[in-house]
Amino acid sequence: MKNKPKVTVWNEFRHEKADPAVLAIYPEGIHGAIAGFLRAGGFPVRTATLDEPEHGLTQEVLDDTDVLIWWGHMAHGEVQDAIVDRVQERVLNGMGLIVLHSGHFSKIFKRMMGTSCNLRWREAAEKERIWTIANGHPIAKGVGLHFELPHTEMYGEYFDIPEPDVLVFVSWFAGGDVFRSGCCWQRGFGRVFYFAPGHETFPIYYDENIQKVISNACLWAADHKQHTAEFGHVPEPLEPLD
Amino acid sequence: MKNKPKVTVWNEFRHEKADPAVLAIYPEGIHGAIAGFLRAGGFPVRTATLDEPEHGLTQEVLDDTDVLIWWGHMAHGEVQDAIVDRVQERVLNGMGLIVLHSGHFSKIFKRMMGTSCNLRWREAAEKERIWTIANGHPIAKGVGLHFELPHTEMYGEYFDIPEPDVLVFVSWFAGGDVFRSGCCWQRGFGRVFYFAPGHETFPIYYDENIQKVISNACLWAADHKQHTAEFGHVPEPLEPLD
Amino acid sequence: MKNKPKVTVWNEFRHEKADPAVLAIYPEGIHGAIAGFLRAGGFPVRTATLDEPEHGLTQEVLDDTDVLIWWGHMAHGEVQDAIVDRVQERVLNGMGLIVLHSGHFSKIFKRMMGTSCNLRWREAAEKERIWTIANGHPIAKGVGLHFELPHTEMYGEYFDIPEPDVLVFVSWFAGGDVFRSGCCWQRGFGRVFYFAPGHETFPIYYDENIQKVISNACLWAADHKQHTAEFGHVPEPLEPLD
Amino acid sequence: MKNKPKVTVWNEFRHEKADPAVLAIYPEGIHGAIAGFLRAGGFPVRTATLDEPEHGLTQEVLDDTDVLIWWGHMAHGEVQDAIVDRVQERVLNGMGLIVLHSGHFSKIFKRMMGTSCNLRWREAAEKERIWTIANGHPIAKGVGLHFELPHTEMYGEYFDIPEPDVLVFVSWFAGGDVFRSGCCWQRGFGRVFYFAPGHETFPIYYDENIQKVISNACLWAADHKQHTAEFGHVPEPLEPLD
Numbered sequence: 020m021k022n023k024p025k026v027t028v029w030n031e032f033r034h035e036k037a038d039p040a041v042l043a044i045y046p047e048g049i050h051g052a053i054a055g056f057l058r059a060g061g062f063p064v065r066t067a068t069l070d071e072p073e074h075g076l077t078q079e080v081l082d083d084t085d086v087l088i089w090w091g092h093m094a095h096g097e098v099q100d101a102i103v104d105r106v107q108e109r110v111l112n113g114m115g116l117i118v119l120h121s122g123h124f125s126k127i128f129k130r131m132m133g134t135s136c137n138l139r140w141r142e143a144a145e146k147e148r149i150w151t152i153a154n155g156h157p158i159a160k161g162v163g164l165h166f167e168l169p170h171t172e173m174y175g176e177y178f179d180i181p182e183p184d185v186l187v188f189v190s191w192f193a194g195g196d197v198f199r200s201g202c203c204w205q206r207g208f209g210r211v212f213y214f215a216p217g218h219e220t221f222p223i224y225y226d227e228n229i230q231k232v233i234s235n236a237c238l239w240a241a242d243h244k245q246h247t248a249e250f251g252h253v254p255e256p257l258e259p260l261d
Numbered sequence: 262m263k264n265k266p267k268v269t270v271w272n273e274f275r276h277e278k279a280d281p282a283v284l285a286i287y288p289e290g291i292h293g294a295i296a297g298f299l300r301a302g303g304f305p306v307r308t309a310t311l312d313e314p315e316h317g318l319t320q321e322v323l324d325d326t327d328v329l330i331w332w333g334h335m336a337h338g339e340v341q342d343a344i345v346d347r348v349q350e351r352v353l354n355g356m357g358l359i360v361l362h363s364g365h366f367s368k369i370f371k372r373m374m375g376t377s378c379n380l381r382w383r384e385a386a387e388k389e390r391i392w393t394i395a396n397g398h399p400i401a402k403g404v405g406l407h408f409e410l411p412h413t414e415m416y417g418e419y420f421d422i423p424e425p426d427v428l429v430f431v432s433w434f435a436g437g438d439v440f441r442s443g444c445c446w447q448r449g450f451g452r453v454f455y456f457a458p459g460h461e462t463f464p465i466y467y468d469e470n471i472q473k474v475i476s477n478a479c480l481w482a483a484d485h486k487q488h489t490a491e492f493g494h495v496p497e498p499l500e501p502l503d
Numbered sequence: 504m505k506n507k508p509k510v511t512v513w514n515e516f517r518h519e520k521a522d523p524a525v526l527a528i529y530p531e532g533i534h535g536a537i538a539g540f541l542r543a544g545g546f547p548v549r550t551a552t553l554d555e556p557e558h559g560l561t562q563e564v565l566d567d568t569d570v571l572i573w574w575g576h577m578a579h580g581e582v583q584d585a586i587v588d589r590v591q592e593r594v595l596n597g598m599g600l601i602v603l604h605s606g607h608f609s610k611i612f613k614r615m616m617g618t619s620c621n622l623r624w625r626e627a628a629e630k631e632r633i634w635t636i637a638n639g640h641p642i643a644k645g646v647g648l649h650f651e652l653p654h655t656e657m658y659g660e661y662f663d664i665p666e667p668d669v670l671v672f673v674s675w676f677a678g679g680d681v682f683r684s685g686c687c688w689q690r691g692f693g694r695v696f697y698f699a700p701g702h703e704t705f706p707i708y709y710d711e712n713i714q715k716v717i718s719n720a721c722l723w724a725a726d727h728k729q730h731t732a733e734f735g736h737v738p739e740p741l742e743p744l745d
Numbered sequence: 746m747k748n749k750p751k752v753t754v755w756n757e758f759r760h761e762k763a764d765p766a767v768l769a770i771y772p773e774g775i776h777g778a779i780a781g782f783l784r785a786g787g788f789p790v791r792t793a794t795l796d797e798p799e800h801g802l803t804q805e806v807l808d809d810t811d812v813l814i815w816w817g818h819m820a821h822g823e824v825q826d827a828i829v830d831r832v833q834e835r836v837l838n839g840m841g842l843i844v845l846h847s848g849h850f851s852k853i854f855k856r857m858m859g860t861s862c863n864l865r866w867r868e869a870a871e872k873e874r875i876w877t878i879a880n881g882h883p884i885a886k887g888v889g890l891h892f893e894l895p896h897t898e899m900y901g902e903y904f905d906i907p908e909p910d911v912l913v914f915v916s917w918f919a920g921g922d923v924f925r926s927g928c929c930w931q932r933g934f935g936r937v938f939y940f941a942p943g944h945e946t947f948p949i950y951y952d953e954n955i956q957k958v959i960s961n962a963c964l965w966a967a968d969h970k971q972h973t974a975e976f977g978h979v980p981e982p983l984e985p986l987d
Contacts (some may be wrong), residue, residue, distance in 0.1 A: 627980075
């Protein structure tokens with residue numbers, strides 16, 4: 020791939036407006052922080068948020084997007100079903116989808132997985148160590164065998180997802196839990212990656228390793244435009260029938 | 262398992278009413294034919310159909326069902342979303358789900374898969390040979406390496422499903438196509454099996470091998486009642502935090 | 504399955520002879536301890552050890568074994584290649600294989616996996632908490648979402664194995680590591696389960712949860728005797744060629 | 746990757762010397778034909794054959810190889826075990842391995858798989874149609890939903906391999922068989938691809954689609970040099986133990 024894929028960073032963008040502590044960490048919103056490091060890495064980046072018309076995800080925007088990043092939490096229910104349909108169709112048609120943190124409970128992630136996507140959680144600012152399980156996987160490039168986040172929200176098993184095609188990361192928590200924190204799935208022509216870190220009250224998206232993982236995931240998930248799906252009625256057989 | 266699992270056979274039951282040729286093959290409905298051979302095999306069986314209240318799938322019925330078999334085609338859109346929600350939740354909680362033939366386009370199968378579940382098809386009464394790919398899998402017990410159906414509707418690749426956990430059967434068609442005709446997935450606590458044969462204008466469900474596969478699948482998919490899911494807020498860590 | 508499967512417990516049986524501290528924990532050998540709880544659970548059990556003729560694994564013994572359990576460590580290199588060939592062939596023909604702890608480096612496990620099976624390790628008597636990742640899997644029956652071992656040898660990632668078909672357990676260690684400690688694979692007609700706990704200087708095999716897991720694994724891995732493999736030259740086509 | 750990966754094409758190179766009919770099709774050997782189209786596509790290519798010292802696969806050659814292609818048939822047993830060890834170690838360390846046709850029974854493929862790799866076969870010059878099952882997979886780029894080979898040796902199920910990580914191609918044969926003809930696995934840091942077509946008495950490697958698949962597979966399997974394996978004794982815990 021000569022040029023880097025086009026990324027659209029979607030953020031619910033409500034915590035930042037409602038909570039000064041979150042705004043202090045992410046003055047341009049979580050989407051602004053993610054867009055920032057991706058742009059610095061050479062990716063063409065758009066942002067879109069819940070309160071824009073069509074949540075900023077018009078058909079035109081999606082058709083011009085190779086990878087969609089999704090962060091949401093307190094307003095999952097406000098995302099219109101018609102937009103979820105549109106995003107799902109675009110993923111099946113090749114667009115990559117990267118779902119972050121509390122996006123595990125978003126309509127689009129539950130739609131793509133077919134499961135409840137439920138988990139266990141605790142806010143105790145505890146230490147998380149992220150282990151690379153799929154050694155050599157492109158999403159883990161440059162982060163080594165393990166790296167740490169000093170303060171995170173704990174997300175723990177059981178995590179109700181389909182068995183990942185590839186389990187890239189498993190997290191260790193100081194409080195005694197483990198979590199499948201980086202998971203890959205193929206759905207139609209599209210690639211889906213879930214990455215757990217990213218609670219809004221911690222400066223997770225400024226962490227260098229987190230930025231590497233998300234950047235790597237954008238390269239991995241990008242629409243490769245090799246679409247050859249042929250569906251429907253094929254009345255003529257390829258071989259003569261008696 | 263000492264006793265055989267409780268099976269509910271769900272059928273749309275419209276083709277039989279609309280088309281005398283189908284009724285001639287299945288005078289008691291497709292559900293009646295499937296229920297018949299399962300009962301003969303010792304399974305406790307209920308049936309349920311689209312036009313019953315709540316499509317026959319009340320919470321009480323689902324709670325008393327270990328495996329749900331699903332056949333639908335011309336009226337997928339009439340299945341109420343609330344009932345689809347209920348069935349999905351019950352599958353995630355352990356009930357097995359066996360989706361037959363044109364059920365690939367049912368709301369519940371698309372819900373569980375997260376993909377379009379689209380495929381290629383042709384009605385030419387051609388020969389289908391079903392090959393056992395997962396040799397030794399319990400669903401293939403007793404059917405040997407391959408068996409034939411003299412006249413079937415062709416379902417061909419590309420089949421837009423998540424990569425199966427186990428690919429049990431691949432079909433060969435006289436007209437030159439192949440199809441992943443028997444596929445297993447785990448979703449939550451539930452097991453899902455898709456089995457392709459079963460066009461309403463052919464007496465597929467009277468075939469001895471087809472009956473073996475569906476009976477085997479009921480045993481394989483049955484709710485094993487080992488549910489230990491614990492989700493949600495766990496404020497107390499297992500290990501002391503500093 | 505009406506009767507419980509026939510289990511052969513294989514142990515290298517050298518640590519017990521060389522180290523009084525180990526013998527004090529396992530006066531009848533590690534194989535004796537494992538055979539003990541399995542017999543108490545109703546399994547017909549044989550034992551076999553390295554220093555017996557043919558390591559106790561004659562063709563006759565293997566043919567009469569549904570599940571082989573393997574514990575080895577200091578003398579992997581003394582296991583004869585011809586016996587490894589024989590065990591591999593029997594697994595591919597349906598016998599279950601349960602590999603314990605340091606057996607990760609045994610000839611038979613490396614043979615079945617095709618990888619180095621290397622890992623990271625530390626002997627510091629630290630706490631291990633085993634998490635059930637494949638909720639509802641028969642191997643995890645009865646052990647709940649997590650259980651603890653107060654003192655174990657740490658086995659940590661990266662663990663060089665093929666991606667498991669099903670990842671049943673992930674371990675958390677007090678020292679900061681994680682490990683895929685319970686993994687399932689299908690190989691030919693045989694089922695393979697690797698289970699990490701079991702260092703010879705700790706009384707791991709007396710732990711109730713460990714005994715449950717190994718007993719469950721014997722039921723899961725047992726030879727199901729549905730062998731229909733047909734290999735080799737098939738000069739006659741099933742369909743007429745022009 | 747800016748530059749194309751370095752490919753070493755290994756061929757047993759015995760049929761060509763023993764059978765004039767094979768030599769007529771492949772005057773420079775099967776390795777010569779494969780090297781030819783890869784070089785034309787811009788890949789740096791070496792060849793190596795059985796009768797060279799160390800079978801042409803010195804440590805130096807392997808260390809300078811990103812992808813190794815393997816064709817063998819009548820002399821699998823003559824490949825030295827020490828060279829098989831060396832190739833396996835290099836694959837686990839990142840080198841891609843593409844095994845062609847009768848290479849399914851090579852020592853190196855059986856080593857990497859852990860299974861018998863047996864199958865059913867028939868030489869009847871029948872038509873094979875190769876179906877793309879993993880739509881959008883990079884190995885299938887440019888070959889469409891299906892393509893045909895007018896005359897091939899039939900390889901049919903059951904094929905005794907571990908369930909592929911991704912099943913890319915399934916073949917339909919005129920004689921009534923199916924076969925998983927394109928399969929991907931990750932092993933250590935290395936990627937393995939098995940591709941079934943390629944009988945020595947047919948000009949398979951001159952086929953444009955076959956050349957596309959093998960070229961695509963070289964790009965897919967290439968050593969990505971992201972090796973971060975750390976194995977062995979790690980006496981110091983990451984977290985303080987009590």
